[in-house]
Amino acid sequence: MKKAALITGASSGIGAATAIEFSRNGYFIYLMGRNKERLQDVALKCRSGASIVSCDMTDEAALQKRLNEVLNAKIHRVEVLVNNAGIFETHNFTESTDELWKRQMEMNFFVPVRVARAFFPYFKELGGGSIVNVSSTLGLRPTVNTGAYSASKAALINWTQSLALEGGAHNIRVNAVCPGIVDTPIHSFHSLEESAKKQALEKMKPLQPLGRIGTSEDIARTIYFLGSEQSSWTTGAVMAVDGGINLS
Numbered sequence: 353m354k355k356a357a358l359i360t361g362a363s364s365g366i367g368a369a370t371a372i373e374f375s376r377n378g379y380f381i382y383l384m385g386r387n388k389e390r391l392q393d394v395a396l397k398c399r400s401g402a403s404i405v406s407c408d409m410t411d412e413a414a415l416q417k418r419l420n421e422v423l424n425a426k427i428h429r430v431e432v433l434v435n436n437a438g439i440f441e442t443h444n445f446t447e448s449t450d451e452l453w454k455r456q457m458e459m460n461f462f463v464p465v466r467v468a469r470a471f472f473p474y475f476k477e478l479g480g481g482s483i484v485n486v487s488s489t490l491g492l493r494p495t496v497n498t499g500a501y502s503a504s505k506a507a508l509i510n511w512t513q514s515l516a517l518e519g520g521a522h523n524i525r526v527n528a529v530c531p532g533i534v535d536t537p538i539h540s541f542h543s544l545e546e547s548a549k550k551q552a553l554e555k556m557k558p559l560q561p562l563g564r565i566g567t568s569e570d571i572a573r574t575i576y577f578l579g580s581e582q583s584s585w586t587t588g589a590v591m592a593v594d595g596g597i598n599l600s
């Protein structure tokens with residue numbers, strides 16, 4: 353059986369780059385997301401083979417069904433789960449609604465918990481596995497107007513470490529990556545017209561000691577390291593990949 357990885361949020365940005373990185377290293381990829389057309393584009397770039405697993409991950413029943421299809425099929429050895437799908441909404445605290453807080457917690461925290469819970473018995477039977485949770489530097493140190501998102505990503509970090517404790521005895525490794533500012537569609541500046549975007553990027557440059565914002569590939573390489581056997585003795589790690597923004 354071929355080794356495989358399931359990447360959530362694989363239709364765009366960091367998830368798409370991560371799928372391509374694992375594929376370059378010989379993994380069959382299960383691509384999860386909602387947008388089938390974009391998932392198809394990514395699948396074409398995955399030279400080691402890929403299958404599309406599309407659903408709205410906040411629909412609990414649909415999510416469970418799709419995960420069962422992958423894990424019960426036993427066509428490939430799914431050794432890696434990358435919990436990457438997420439949403440980012442800023443807000444003014446006094447005007448923020450319960451709905452916004454619930455949306456952020458649901459997608460950025462409860463969905464990864466549910467996916468990992470579906471994988472745990474599978475990994476135990478397999479004799480091990482690796483989970484990478486994509487958090488954020490905002491989960492380590494929040495900024496103004498990001499309370500709900502930052503809290504959801506902080507919860508993800510804490511839970512990563514508790515799951516690492518639980519998984520150790522079963523050879524299940526659980527790690528987190530905390531990206532800084534990365535140029536993906538999650539940010540409104542991503543889709544600005546060229547000169548406005550250039551201006552926005554210039555403004556953000558000095559925030560990072562390394563003098564630039566990140567690319568999806570910068571993050572994908574670290575996710576690959578933590579997900580693959582390259583980091584076979586690493587669990588419970590929380591790795592910032594942020595051009596040093598967390599120090600500034």
Ligand SMILES: NC(=O)c1ccc[n+]([C@@H]2O[C@H](COP(=O)([O-])OP(=O)(O)OC[C@H]3O[C@@H](n4cnc5c(N)ncnc54)[C@H](OP(=O)(O)O)[C@@H]3O)[C@@H](O)[C@H]2O)c1
Binds near residue numbers: 360
């Ligand atoms: N970019 C940054 O600066 C940055 C910084 C720190 C952390 N992060 C984290 O990195 C992760 C990836 O973000 P990105 O920057 O690559 O953003 P992105 O390009 O907007 O990608 C987000 C992905 O999540 C998927 N997704 C969102 N809601 C979903 C739902 N209900 N069901 C299924 N899939 C859903 C999207 O798929 P569909 O569109 O197909 O639904 C998309 O593939 C997120 O967890 C984000 O919080 C990003």
